[in-house]
Each structure stands twice: as structure tokens, then as C-alpha cells.
Amino acid sequence: MQDIISAENLSKSYGATKAVDKLHLHIQKGEFFGFLGPNGAGKTTTIRMLTGILKPDHGKILIDNYSLEDKLKIANLIGVIPESRGFYEWMTAVEYLGFFADLYKIAGKEKEERIASLLLEVDLTKRKNSRIATYSRGMKQRLGLARALINNPQVLFLDEPTLGLDPQGQEDIQQLLKKLNTGGVTIFLSSHLLNEVSNLCSRIGIINNGQMVIEGTIDEIRQKSKMQNKTLTEIFLHLTGK
């Protein structure tokens, strides 16, 4: 199958600290890839490089065979929930999604319908005309997901999308992500929640100190790590030396 995300020899340093070190990633179309790692392992740096927000020191990245230099093409292919979650707090949800729809040149009836359906998906229809400043953290997370989906992306990069959500909020987002993946969207999920990753992802990669320490399905990871009867949490802690 064709790689939709391909990264070769990806490296990034902040001063003397190597955040990402010779990382190789190959994600196939339609995969739900879980990206795990302890704090400071290089997850956010990797996502930022893959989405073109941060320039790598070395390495080559291709998204659906397009280089990141082709910014316009890439921007239309991907949707991202970044680590930094700022919002224009004075806008309403409709205005906010409308602004991003404009940037993606989605106009007229299509824009209205897309916004209405996304607000319904993320359960914000009742509060669509309230200022974002009045939203709870969970509502903002859901609005961020709606923004990431405004351009019907083929690839979704999610950096801790359920962070700070209550169990019901987490469940709702997980169901929506499952639905999107079933519909053919490739998802690259970075999360601290090992249960979330093991429930959702078809393949998992664990990164530590900027290097991929193991990669595969859960069964493959158990085999590779020779920890057949262990949980993902136990394997994770063993591999990351925690």
C-alpha cells in the first residue's frame, strides 16, 4: 500500500538537545497510527515538522508524495490539532469556522453546510453563536477538531486531542475519530493515554529521546519486545525506561 506520510532520517535539535534524532516514519493511507512517548520525547516536534510548522535540521518529509515546500497542496491535504491551542476568543464558533473556511476558499452554501455539519459532529450547535471566550476547555477542544476538519482533510494530525476532557468528552472524540478513520481518513495520533491509543490505533510507534524505539501493531510490539503477556502500559514503561 502507498505511504501517505513518509519521513526519512528526520532530525531536529534545540541547541545541544536533540529533540528528534534520525527518525523514520512510514504511515500508509487509511492507517490509524498512535504515536506514544514520555514528556519531552519529541512527539510535538515531530508533528510540527510533519505539518511544516517547524523546519527539520535534516531529513525528508513527503505527505501523499508532496514535499512540504508545496505548502498550498499540503495545507489542503491535512488537518491538525496542534499543541498550541489558541483561539480568537472574541469570535463565535460560527465566525471562527467561517474564517478558516474562507482561508480554505470554501464559500457559499458549501461553507454554511460544512460548518453546520461540523458543529453537529462536535456537539456545539447549541452554543454556535456564543463567544469562544465563554467555552469550557472541552468545548474548545471540540471546536479545534471541527477547525481541523473544515477542509475535509485526508490526513489528520492530532497532538493530545482529548487532553483535559472528561470521560464522556474523550469517548465522544474517540467515536468521531473512529468514524473518520472508517471513512478513509489517515490519522496520526499523539497521546499520553495508552488505553486510548490501544483502543483506536491499528499501529503504534513509541518514541524516546527523539528516536523510535519500537513500531508495529500491538501484537508485533509484544513480540518484538518479548513481553507477550504484558499490557501496553507495562511495555511502554519498560521501553522508555520509566
Next chain:
Amino acid sequence: MFKYIWKKEIQGELYTWKSMLWLIIASLLFSFTSYLLLTNKELSLLDQTELMLLLGQIIIGVALLIVAIDASSIITTEFEKETAESLFLAPLSIKDFLLGKFLASLTLWASIFIVSLPYIIVASLGSGLTLPFIGYVAFLGTLGIAGFISFIFGVSLFYRSTKNTITTSLIVLLILATPALFSSTLKNNAPSQFFSKINPVDNMFSSLDNVLVDYKTAILENWQFILPLIVFCLLMAGFLVFATKRFKNQGIIKND
């Protein structure tokens, strides 16, 4: 694409209480100045053209200050409030981003200029210089303010911090504006004359003086003041291009 950024800024930054407050402050300053000047006129303490020159200088000076403060945060808040990452993940070029912000800052200048119009008209009634007064304040103000906005945007891309940008912008504005207010007797040595010739604020004020006090209203008669202003604008545009290239090399997230 820039029009969406421009529209967002108008809605979110200019069409707010903060901006309305700036316009009210500008209006109060113009009212106070006009009242003082008109009272002076009645007392024959100032010639009407001198009075108009003073009002023109105050309008441009106040506008420079307000636009400098506003422009210092218009870019940096995108980084400080963490909205830049989402914005640049969309198909938006840095050129469109800057152009939208630039037009928003110029819109603030346009609003201040519109607020100043009644004062300009009242102060210049009967002088026969109302139209040149309006025209030159608009032209010189737009040139000078466009140059300053370019400089401030360049500094914003360097620092990505409102505090640092605003401090730098105000220091530069103070360095340029203060000598422009000195009387000509204080500018009789070569270095101060040279500084006066290249100082954009000085050139704006000198051109107004030339138009209103010396009745030299033709563009060609003001060329010696307009040319340095155009050079200033081009230099600041060059600085902005340089800062933008550096910003693009660093990436949206600063490499530190």
C-alpha cells in the same frame, strides 16, 4: 486571501472598545488643541497658518503614536495567544498575512484621519488652504505611517513579543519625533541639519510648513521633503522583506 485577515483584524482589533477608546482620545486631543488654537487666533497670538501647521503636526503625531502602539501588537498577539500555528497550517502565505495586517493598521490611520477632518476644516476656514491642508495631511501621514508600520512589522517578526516590539517602536518614534519639534535655531549645525533632512517626521512637518506657512502647495515644491519620505518607506519595506525571510527560515515556531 489577505482580505480575510484584514476583515478579521477590523472585526476583532479595530471594531472594539480599545480602538474606539483610541479614537475618542484622538478626538479629545484634537478638540483641546483646536480650542486652544482658536482662542489664540482670537487673541491674535498666532497666525492662522501657524495654527494650522500646529494642528497638522498634532494630527500626524497623535496618529503615529496610536498606530505605532496598535501595530506593535497586531502581529505579536498571534504568537503570544498561540493562534499563529493554526493560522499558518491553513493555506495562508506570510505575504497575505502581512498585507492583511498592514491594511488593518492603515485603516486605523484612516479612522483617525476621518476623525480629524472637522478640526482641519474648522481651523482652516477662510484661509483658502483647506484642500491642500487635507490633501497633504492625508498624503504625508499615509507615507510616513506606512513606513513606520513596515518597520514595526519587521521588528515584530524579529522579536515575536509585544513588549519588546512596543518598546523598540516607541524609542525609535521618540528619537525621530523629538528633534522634529525643535526650533530651527537648534538645528544650525551640520549634523542636526543632516539628521533633519533624513528624518521622516521632520520631513513630514517641514512639508506641512512649506504648504501652510509658505503657501507652496505644488508637489514639485515639496519634492525635497517627499523624496526622503519615499526613501524611508522603501528602506522600511526592505527591512520588512529581510525580517520576513528570516522569519520563514526560522519557521512559525521559533527555533530555540
